[in-house]
Amino acid sequence: MLNTLSPGPAFRPVHCDIFCVVIDNYGDAGVCWRLARQLAEEYGWQVRLYIDNPAPLALLAPDHAQSPVTVVPWTHAVLPPTLSPVPSDAPHDSPADVVIEAFACTLPEVYVAAMARREKKPVWLNLDYLSAEDWVGEMHGLPSPHPRLPLVKHFFFPGFDERSGGLLREADYDARRLAFDAAAFRAEFGLPEKMADELTISLFSYPAAPVTQLMQALRQEHRPVRLLLPGSNAKALTQGALSTHPLPFLPQARYDELLWACDLNFVRGEDSFVRAQWAGKPFVWQIYPQADNVHRVKLDAFLHRYMRKVGADDTAIDAITTFWHAWNGAGAINWPAFAAALPALTQSALFWSIALKKQRDLADNLVQFCLERLK
Numbered sequence: 001m002l003n004t005l006s007p008g009p010a011f012r013p014v015h016c017d018i019f020c021v022v023i024d025n026y027g028d029a030g031v032c033w034r035l036a037r038q039l040a041e042e043y044g045w046q047v048r049l050y051i052d053n054p055a056p057l058a059l060l061a062p063d064h065a066q067s068p069v070t071v072v073p074w075t076h077a078v079l080p081p082t083l084s085p086v087p088s089d090a091p092h093d094s095p096a097d098v099v100i101e102a103f104a105c106t107l108p109e110v111y112v113a114a115m116a117r118r119e120k121k122p123v124w125l126n127l128d129y130l131s132a133e134d135w136v137g138e139m140h141g142l143p144s145p146h147p148r149l150p151l152v153k154h155f156f157f158p159g160f161d162e163r164s165g166g167l168l169r170e171a172d173y174d175a176r177r178l179a180f181d182a183a184a185f186r187a188e189f190g191l192p193e194k195m196a197d198e199l200t201i202s203l204f205s206y207p208a209a210p211v212t213q214l215m216q217a218l219r220q221e222h223r224p225v226r227l228l229l230p231g232s233n234a235k236a237l238t239q240g241a242l243s244t245h246p247l248p249f250l251p252q253a254r255y256d257e258l259l260w261a262c263d264l265n266f267v268r269g270e271d272s273f274v275r276a277q278w279a280g281k282p283f284v285w286q287i288y289p290q291a292d293n294v295h296r297v298k299l300d301a302f303l304h305r306y307m308r309k310v311g312a313d314d315t316a317i318d319a320i321t322t323f324w325h326a327w328n329g330a331g332a333i334n335w336p337a338f339a340a341a342l343p344a345l346t347q348s349a350l351f352w353s354i355a356l357k358k359q360r361d362l363a364d365n366l367v368q369f370c371l372e373r374l375k
Helices: 027-043 056-060 109-117 136-141 173-179 182-188 212-217 252-261 271-279 291-310 313-327 337-342 342-357 361-372
Strands: 016-019 047-049 070-073 096-102 123-127 143-145 152-156 199-203 227-229 238-241 242-247 266-267 283-286
Touching: 016 027, 016 337, 027 252, 027 271, 027 361, 056 242, 096 313, 123 361, 173 252, 182 252, 199 252, 212 227, 212 242, 212 342, 227 238, 227 252, 242 266, 252 271, 266 271, 271 283, 271 342, 283 313, 291 313, 291 342, 313 337, 313 342, 337 342
Parallel strands: 016 047, 016 096, 047 070, 096 123, 123 152, 199 227, 199 266, 227 242, 266 283
Antiparallel strands: 143 152, 238 242
16 A cells, blocks of 8 residues: 555656666665665556666575566666657657666766756755764755756655654554564574573674673573574574574564564664664664764764763663763673663663654655645
8 A cells, every 4th residue: 555645546656766876885876776666666656777786686685576666777888778868748759757876876867967958957966875974964954055957856865853854664564563483583593592591692894803702601691691693693602691693694684573572782884873773772873884983973873872862870771872882882891780780771762762753754844845846
């Protein structure tokens, strides 16, 4: 069933082209695929995803060929087809009604020129990276006129409050979670039944993460710890309190299930970071590193917003801040302090997830923004 914001039967479906350059191995492709699929499946848009490296989609969405989204490999040598002047009722082999350049990638000049030749100019969006910084709300939705052509690009910022574009969240998310069977999930991947006092953790990180130090600390735990490693080729092992279990790389929907099945989730980049928040479980974020430690400003901006919203006490704030900083290369891992704060952080994570859900999701905001400009 399509969302009520989708065009009615008397109208031509909205055509949308999304352009994606893969920088982070999975994050860029993951975000773009989620958005493309949601626009197509929930709003009835006809979506093409131009992506310079389609390989990650084979892992993130193995069934993407059966979806309503058309995936087009995009290189500088392979440009979109049929870029001739077109009327406002153009077929979908021309520049689309809505053009999204993800994360400030550069559109082909020939495509931009064809956009300018359209009688009805496309809605052109720069879908930027997610940030909790205060300036996001001030920049979201601002226009940027093209210096030479009769085109206007708008900045569209994901974010954590009503002034931003929101976060990606599918309409069927709650139904899938309610239907999730954690015991069946564990059995499917050869995991034993969960013990009463077991701490189950998922770990998805960049190579720079201090994983060795974490595992050393987990071996000393007073309770059994089961560490699940999606996409890992490591061997399963048990040392002290710690048992590690490699899992295959999980498609997006199955990765949600992994997050639901765990008590604590280590995530990275943008896509898994957002999914961990929807899961309502404590999480540790490894942010994508940037030059001059710009990423640490973004890390602290989120921590400040998160801790302020959930009303955490000073002990929990100190534990999560210290641990997240260490996980991102600033300081030493203090697992005992973080573990002691987990009960409080569990309540905080659930509260945060519920609060975020009250806001409109990114696809919903984006569709409304575009339809208002396509009238």
